[in-house]
Amino acid sequence: MAEKQAVGSINSREGETLKYTYPPETKADLDYADLVALDLSLFDSPRGVERLADQLKNAVENTGFFYITNFGLSQAEIDHQFAIAKEVFDLPLSEKLKYEANLEMDGYVGYRPSGNRELVPGVFDNIEVYGFDQFNSYRRRRELPPVVEQNLSSIEKVSRHLHIEVGGKLLRLISIVLGLPEDYFLSRHRYDHKGGCNLRYLKYGARSAEEVEKLGETPSVRGHTDFGTLTFLLRQPVAGLQVNTPDGQWKYVKAHPASITVNVADMMDFVTGGYLRSSVHRVLSPPADQARLDRIGVVYFLRYEDDVALRRVDSPILKDWGSRSRLGEASGITAGEWVKARTSDNAKMTAIYLNHEPQVAGGIKVKNYA
Numbered sequence: 001m002a003e004k005q006a007v008g009s010i011n012s013r014e015g016e017t018l019k020y021t022y023p024p025e026t027k028a029d030l031d032y033a034d035l036v037a038l039d040l041s042l043f044d045s046p047r048g049v050e051r052l053a054d055q056l057k058n059a060v061e062n063t064g065f066f067y068i069t070n071f072g073l074s075q076a077e078i079d080h081q082f083a084i085a086k087e088v089f090d091l092p093l094s095e096k097l098k099y100e101a102n103l104e105m106d107g108y109v110g111y112r113p114s115g116n117r118e119l120v121p122g123v124f125d126n127i128e129v130y131g132f133d134q135f136n137s138y139r140r141r142r143e144l145p146p147v148v149e150q151n152l153s154s155i156e157k158v159s160r161h162l163h164i165e166v167g168g169k170l171l172r173l174i175s176i177v178l179g180l181p182e183d184y185f186l187s188r189h190r191y192d193h194k195g196g197c198n199l200r201y202l203k204y205g206a207r208s209a210e211e212v213e214k215l216g217e218t219p220s221v222r223g224h225t226d227f228g229t230l231t232f233l234l235r236q237p238v239a240g241l242q243v244n245t246p247d248g249q250w251k252y253v254k255a256h257p258a259s260i261t262v263n264v265a266d267m268m269d270f271v272t273g274g275y276l277r278s279s280v281h282r283v284l285s286p287p288a289d290q291a292r293l294d295r296i297g298v299v300y301f302l303r304y305e306d307d308v309a310l311r312r313v314d315s316p317i318l319k320d321w322g323s324r325s326r327l328g329e330a331s332g333i334t335a336g337e338w339v340k341a342r343t344s345d346n347a348k349m350t351a352i353y354l355n356h357e358p359q360v361a362g363g364i365k366v367k368n369y370a
């Protein structure tokens with residue numbers, strides 16, 4: 001079986017035997033969103049930057065989802081992260097629980113087991129998470145699974161690269177789109193400052209036929225927005241992610257070749273009054289031909305530094321925009337407060353998962369979608 005081809009050894013040292021083989025893509029004829037792909041290698045020429053800014057403007061005015069290619073990580077480096085993730089999730093549960101995250105205290109840093117939320121009566125969520133905080137002086141020392149310890153420098157490299165290089169380029173482009181100084185967002189996303197950015201491994205465990213049947217169209221992750229500024233989803237081939245388009249339709253996000261999928265998140269929505277849409281997205285069970293596969297993901301959540309107040313930016317582009325943010329006005333809540341409030345909401349989500357009442361995070365209503 002394809003999902004069994006991922007091999008590796010817990011005792012392997014940095015870069016040695018960890019390998020990952022991706023399962024095949026689905027052959028199902030899914031209704032995919034039409035998303036633009038930004039080629040970040042164009043960044044090296046002035047005309048290229050203009051072109052990218054135009055493409056980005058289009059993307060953010062539409063779904064708030066887009067792909068990037070040529071983002072400066074090799075496929076081997078990416079595969080290595082998926083291999084580490086698989087090794088972590090393959091550990092026995094009793095071992096993984098030694099590294100359990102304290103969601104209320106630290107957010108998604110460490111291990112979070114599945115089974116916290118009842119999706120339909122008798123069927124619980126199948127999502128395990130292992131997350132990292134930023135590799136800077138605010139990082140809290142904690143015990144790590146040996147495979148993480150042994151590969152920490154490559155994990156740090158990827159975390160820094162996604163933040164500083166990829167995030168850096170996109171934040172510069174967003175500043176250009178908004179007519180702000182090029183370093184406007186960069187200067188509020190310094191990697192070595194205290195912030196809630198999060199590299200995260202995810203595993204959606206394969207479900208039995210009976211569970212799939214019971215779940216039907218019920219999402220594994222219901223419609224939500226992400227908390228930060230931008231989210232980077234490294235390409236993986238198991239379908240399930242859907243974005244809600246401006247006209248209210250759910251469309252699948254395709255595993256575009258050699259890409260990262262980017263989505264705009266709450267903090268960008270707040271500071272632009274919804275001009276940069278924090279897109280509602282969800283994750284369904286995979287289609288039939290992928291139903292028996294585990295779905296492993298590697299994600300980076302880029303966020304403002306903790307002490308930045310989330311206020312509307314003074315952008316000439318937004319003069320006549322008003323506010324179309326579904327989130328309302330953040331009016332000065334800090335980025336750190338916002339992340340804490342929403343993470344703590346997630347921690348308490350167990351009992352309220354089955355109803356769709358708005359949650360209140362930091363005094364701001366957070367809608368839940370089907």
Ligand SMILES: O=C(O)CCC(=O)C(=O)O
Nearest residue numbers: 202226233241281283297
């Ligand atoms: O697994 C995915 O494709 C998306 C996950 C997601 O939306 C999230 O973790 O916020």
Ligand SMILES: [Fe+2]
Nearest residue numbers: 224225226281
């Ligand atoms: Fe998300």
